[in-house]
Amino acid sequence: MSAIDPAAAVLQRVERPREPSSFSNALVFAWRAVLKFRHVPEQLFDLVMTPIMFTLLFTFVFGGALAGSTGDYLQYFLPGILVQTVIFNSVYSGMGLSTDLGKGLFDRFRSLPIWSLAPFAGLMVGDILRHLIAGTIILTIGLILGYRPNAGLLGVLGGFALLIAIGFGAGWIFIVLGLLIRTPMTVMTIGFTVMFPLIFASNIMVEPETMPGWLRAFVEVNPVSHMATAMRAILGEGTTLTQIALALAAPVVLTLVLAPVTLWLYMRR
Numbered sequence: 127m128s129a130i131d132p133a134a135a136v137l138q139r140v141e142r143p144r145e146p147s148s149f150s151n152a153l154v155f156a157w158r159a160v161l162k163f164r165h166v167p168e169q170l171f172d173l174v175m176t177p178i179m180f181t182l183l184f185t186f187v188f189g190g191a192l193a194g195s196t197g198d199y200l201q202y203f204l205p206g207i208l209v210q211t212v213i214f215n216s217v218y219s220g221m222g223l224s225t226d227l228g229k230g231l232f233d234r235f236r237s238l239p240i241w242s243l244a245p246f247a248g249l250m251v252g253d254i255l256r257h258l259i260a261g262t263i264i265l266t267i268g269l270i271l272g273y274r275p276n277a278g279l280l281g282v283l284g285g286f287a288l289l290i291a292i293g294f295g296a297g298w299i300f301i302v303l304g305l306l307i308r309t310p311m312t313v314m315t316i317g318f319t320v321m322f323p324l325i326f327a328s329n330i331m332v333e334p335e336t337m338p339g340w341l342r343a344f345v346e347v348n349p350v351s352h353m354a355t356a357m358r359a360i361l362g363e364g365t366t367l368t369q370i371a372l373a374l375a376a377p378v379v380l381t382l383v384l385a386p387v388t389l390w391l392y393m394r395r
């Protein structure tokens with residue numbers, strides 16, 4: 127009678143687990159983005175305080191001078207501040223990416239047998255959460271102050287869908303910056319340097335009719351102006367396909383152009 131190997135008696139042959147799909151990889155990194163909100167609570171402070179500050183400041187300091195009353199100005203301004211907040215919040219994607227690259231996390235990710243774009247899926251989920259949180263805060267403050275979305279609940283849902291699309295497109299700008307620039311603060315500085323002229327030279331805060339001719343010409347073709355106009359229409363009396371198409375043109379172009387650039391920069395590092 128042959129001796130029985132003790133190790134063979136304990137160990138059993140099992141089938142090799144199936145390789146996880148790209149979708150499963152993306153879900154893991156999406157959950158990582160959710161956990162970062164709990165472990166990095168200071169992000170929530172900026173996320174909460176900045177939109178509240180802008181909404182209250184412009185409504186009560188400039189509202190009477192610009193529209194005759196704070197109530198009338200709030201109806202015009204609040205949809206625009208939603209767009210502004212989403213674009214500004216997109217900078218956190220680039221800052222988070224730059225931080226992870228500096229710590230060597232993405233080098234570890236690249237050594238794993240996972241879908242190469244899965245880490246970026248996590249960044250996008252984090253962006254969507256930030257946009258939803260900030261948008262909800264601004265809309266709640268607006269309702270308290272007297273803002274009324276005439277389109278009702280469906281209009282609000284449509285507005286939030288547009289916000290997510292805008293944030294998704296703008297996020298690629300900062301992801302590319304995060305891949306090119308080593309420090310998170312430099313990503314934020316350069317990003318805001320580019321975004322500030324687009325945000326403030328738009329129709330978010332005032333009607334372009336009050337501006338000089340040369341500035342009005344720029345404002346009327348500014349993609350941010352088209353986004354704010356579409357947001358006002360969605361939340362208000364209704365929008366048109368032309369307004370939606372103009373609002374989505376820039377996010378679609380940014381995605382089509384910068385997504386391949388992001389993958390190329392990531393793979394060549």
